[in-house]
Amino acid sequence: MFDEYLTLSLKLSSAMLKNGGETYRAEECARNILASGGATEIEVLALPTGLSVTAVHEGMVYTRVLSLKSRDNNLGNIDILNTISREVSAGKLLPAEALERISQIDSARMRPLIKTIFACISAASFTVMFGGGFYEFAFSLLIAFISQLFIAFLSKIGSLSFFSNMGGSMMTAVLARICCGFFPELNMAVIIIGGIIPLLPGLATINAIRDTLYGDLVSGAARGVEALLSAISIAAGIALVLSIGGVSV
Amino acid sequence: MNIVISIIATFAAALFFGMQLSAPKRAVVISAILGLVGYFVFFICNEYTDNEYLAAFLGTLAACFPAEIFARIIKTPATVIIFISVIPLVPGVMIYQSMLFFAQNDFTEGSYQIMRTFIYSGAMAIAITISTILGKQLLAPIFKKIREKKHTNKA
Incomplete structure (x- = not known):
């Protein structure tokens, strides 16, 4: 019985870290679940790259360690996991059911095509927000669609997010330059800006700040470096494309 | 007319960005409205004080x-x-402009722009920090009290 609580706490916290939740929240979820399972002494250490849980239950010491490699941003999953953790620690949900629901999260993901379309509309709206007209909106929609597909392809072959983000920003800049070569009256700047804003590492930055404030210095520093590298790779991708063959603004 | 278009664009950008990351439905509209509020505060401050760092700080705080x-x-x-x-x-x-200057081999202007970006992001970070601290120290006890009151009312 207690094994289930231990597995659940480990699964839930690791899923929370994987989907981009804060470190303190992942630790708190594991702690609450273990406490509702009747553990007396609980220690949880969560890092962006791993998780270890130790609990004492009826005189026995249990320890589990998990290593994490891939990370993603999915706000819906953070919310679902938070709700599950609340319900388990309030005693409304049994650990077996909770494990079932966590395993369903991955299979119930949004269809990639719909996600791509939302991303395109968002990028095109940013283009309009920074002063683009109707033609810029249309081109931005098209360019964002192609670069999103390219990002999806890159993240499939190489798991590093820096790599796919840099590829995405380069693709956006290349396509924007090609379109502006054919239609010189287009405003290239707003198309590129609209394309890169959704790629910039907002969640990593926010989490780095919040982690540091809650005392998780290692996580804060690691996420800060991740955000910085990500931003630099996106900016470098644009600079590379713009510098080829001279720029006429 | 321009203002209406940019309001709709800002709202749509934030809304679809949230939907792309599959944010929960009950949160996504509120977040998009707050995004609009933050951008509005930023715009007004930038217009009247001509200080983009202060505008970024106040806008982020408002969001x-x-x-x-x-x-x-x-x-x-x-x-x-x-x-x-x-x-x-x-x-x-700002990121686009600084990269444009670097691509044109104009390192003076490029480093000026990149420093501007850093300070601007720093101003946003301070605002996020302050709102987190306020949430932790000020709001958490208030909401705890409200919840306890509800419990005692039920019982």
Whole structure:
């Protein structure tokens, strides 16, 4: 019985870290679940790259360690996991059911095509927000669609997010330059800006700040470096494309 | 007319950005509205004080502090709302401009722009920090009291 609580706490916290939740929240979820399972002494250490849980239950010491490699941003999953953790620690949900629901999260993901379309509309709206007209909106929609597909392809072959983000920003800049070569009256700047804003590492930055404030210095520093590298790779991708063959603004 | 278009564009950008990251339905509209509020505050401050760092600070604060309150009302992690509501304030234009200057081999102007981007992001970071601290120290006890009151009323 207690094994289930231990597995659940480990699964839930690791899923929370994987989907981009804060470190303190992942630790708190594991702690609450273990406490509702009747553990007396609980220690949880969560890092962006791993998780270890130790609990004492009826005189026995249990320890589990998990290593994490891939990370993603999915706000819906953070919310679902938070709700599950609340319900388990309030005693409304049994650990077996909770494990079932966590395993369903991955299979119930949004269809990639719909996600791509939302991303395109968002990028095109940013283009309009920074002063683009109707033609810029249309081109931005098209360019964002192609670069999103390219990002999806890159993240499939190489798991590093820096790599796919840099590829995405380069693709956006290349396509924007090609379109502006054919239609010189287009405003290239707003198309590129609209394309890169959704790629910039907002969640990593926010989490780095919040982690540091809650005392998780290692996580804060690691996420800060991740955000910085990500931003630099996106900016470098644009600079590379713009510098080829001279720029006429 | 231009103002209406940019309001719709800002709202749509934040809304679809949230939907792309499959944010929960009950949070996504509130976050997009807060994004609009934050951008509006930024725009007004930038117009009247001509100080973009102060404008970024106040705009981010206007987007983040209400997010902490709403997060506690609809019971969702505050990051979910903050992430969407600050997205219109992200300094994409500055990054683009600095990279453009670097690509043109104009390193003086490029480093000036990149420093501007750093200070601007720093101003946003301070605002997020302040709203997090306020949420932790000020809002958490208030909401705890409200919850306890509800419990005693039920019992």
